[in-house]
Amino acid sequence: MSRTLYDKLVDAHKVCDLPDGDMLIYVDLHIMNEYTSPQAFSGLYTKGLEVWRAEAHLAVIDHVNATRSREPHDTESKLLIDNLQSNCSKHGIAFYGLGDPRQGIEHVVVPEQGLVAPGMLIACGDSHTTTYGAYGALGFGIGTSEVEHVLATQTLRYKRMKTMRVTVNGDVAPGVTAKDIIMKVVQVVGAGGANGFAVEFAGSAIHSLDMAGRMTVCNMAVELGARAALIAADEVTETALKGHSHSGQFAYKAESWISDPKAIFDEEFTISGADIEPLITWGTSPDQSVPITANVPCAEDYISPKAKALLSRSLQYMGLIEGQSAQSIKIDTAFIGSCTNSRIEDLREAAKILEGRHVAKGVEAIVVPGSAMTRIKAEAEGLRAIFEAAGFEWRPEAGCSMCLAMNDDIAMDGERVASSTNRNFEGRQGRGARTHLMSPAMVAAAAISGHLADVRDFK
Structure with missing residues (x-):
């Protein structure tokens, strides 16, 4: 049976079906920040649970910290930052804190460190985790209770979504960027037009983008209402995987992570690249x-x-x-x-x-x-x-x-x-x-x- 890239990713990570029709899926990498993780760790302590696979988690400081200075700008921010550092130290989780040369916004840091690859499933307590779809990976945001669950089990309860393909064909004019492409898609499909969908972006205008542009597109797919965004892996993906600190840590073959030619999507949209302006x-x-x-x-x-x-x-x-x-x-x-x-x-x-x-x-x-x-x-x-x-x-x-x-x-x-x-x-x-x-x-x-x-x- 022909399958979409989304279906392939879900099937590859399914642990088992659940009686209510949902499934249990395995998470390759879980990312945390200082804002959405404290309650999850508190839940672990209350239940007497440990982190199951510390090496499959990464924590960064990015939401509440000041950018003028390394010093926290208020007591509450300092508390959140110190709390995450303490929890990571206790459980042996990699922590990119203030002053660390690897620190930064989570969805910039992870690709920069080579921690994303085609075929992966990545979860994070932040809606813009869809960014990793640029690599042919399934990334999505999760809530605090789900953060707790993945810390304890490395799995999540998951409901398969409907699929949508947005094809952007043709060349775009000079001055038109990836940001303009995704803003045009949001304009056409609507801010809630992809609620309940995993969206795959396709077409020559998409595959002409470099990896930074693809990440911009997948990042803002959330503004369509999508909970997942994907771009099929290709030569651009292969090149982007090389030369980073953790390159090769996740050994998925890029050529496997594309939709089959006869795959059927629940919804389809087509946009002409020539019609897009800044x-x-x-x-x-x-x-x-x-x-x-x-x-x-x-x-x-x-x-x-x-x-x-x-x-x-x-x-x-x-x-x-x-x-x-x-x-x-x-x-x-x-x-x-x-x-x-x-x-x-x-x-x-x-x-x-x-x-x-x-x-x-x-x-x-x-x-x-x-x-x-x-x-x-x-x-x-x-x-x-x-x-x-x-x-x-x-x-x-x-x-x-x-x-x-x-x-x-x-x-x-x-x-x-x-x-x-x-x-x-x-x-x-x-x-x-x-x-x-x-x-x-x-x-x-x-x-x-x-x-x-x-x-x-x-x-």
Whole structure:
């Protein structure tokens, strides 16, 4: 029987079927951060359980830590960080803490260390674990009780999902990035259009992406509602597996992890790469986006009362008016970072736009490399000098930073941010903060202009 890549991954990790129709699956690698793990360890202690396979877990500090300094910015953050370090020490779990040269955002660190490979199943208490689908691996976020279960048993209760394939065919125009591709997919499929699905991305535009681009696509598949995102393994995957500290630790053959030619998906979408332009979000959901050359929607663009009401609420929160030109939207802050776009490739693309230019007066610009290794590499390439000469603040410590209001990098009420992050919900970057999602290069263009701008004007 022909099978999808998703079905192959699930079948390879199934331990047994359960009486209620679910199954028990084996987890190859479990990743933890300081924010979602404390209650899980407490549960272990209460039940008198031990960690079953300490070598199959990795813990990092990334969500609550400060990025200006290595010192925790408040007592609660310090408690969370110290608690994770103590738990890992007790159970013999690898811990990449502050000051460790391997520390950084979990979904940047794991590929950087060579801890992901085609055919793996990776779980983490963070929804953007879908990132690892870029390698032909099955990655998904789990809750605290599931973190406890995988610590104790290395297994999880799992329900097989429906499958969706999104094919993006053809070449994309210059200036269009992986971030624009996935934002277009979210726009077409809808913010909840993939609820209950595992999504496989296919087509020439997808397979033309480098591994960093593929990770961006799979990372933001969560914004479709998908709990898993996948791209078939190929030569790009094989190349990306080499040269890292833990390369070869997981010995899966890349050529095995593709969907069979006659595999049937429950849903299919096809998008032309030629139809994609650089995009920005105007509203409070990742699917509320328009090309940078377009205008904010008007009520007459929608038919249903519900859609009109959603438009009205989003515009009110964002402080915009119907029909306003996207490029007329002025910004207060430019932020480059997050598990979506803080890799060395992202920094290089932004630096190309910034070199020889300067941030507009009145704009605060911040860049946070996704890991200590990324920062060191970027500094060696001269990227830090370019960012700082352009007026960006270069943060010395890696972390999630301004992606979410969980640390000291919080946008103020009414502050408008051009952001390379993944979510633009109300309050995501701070109470009343207004977030516009876009690619790192587009953030750089906005920082220079003082308003949302077309990166193609800066090439």
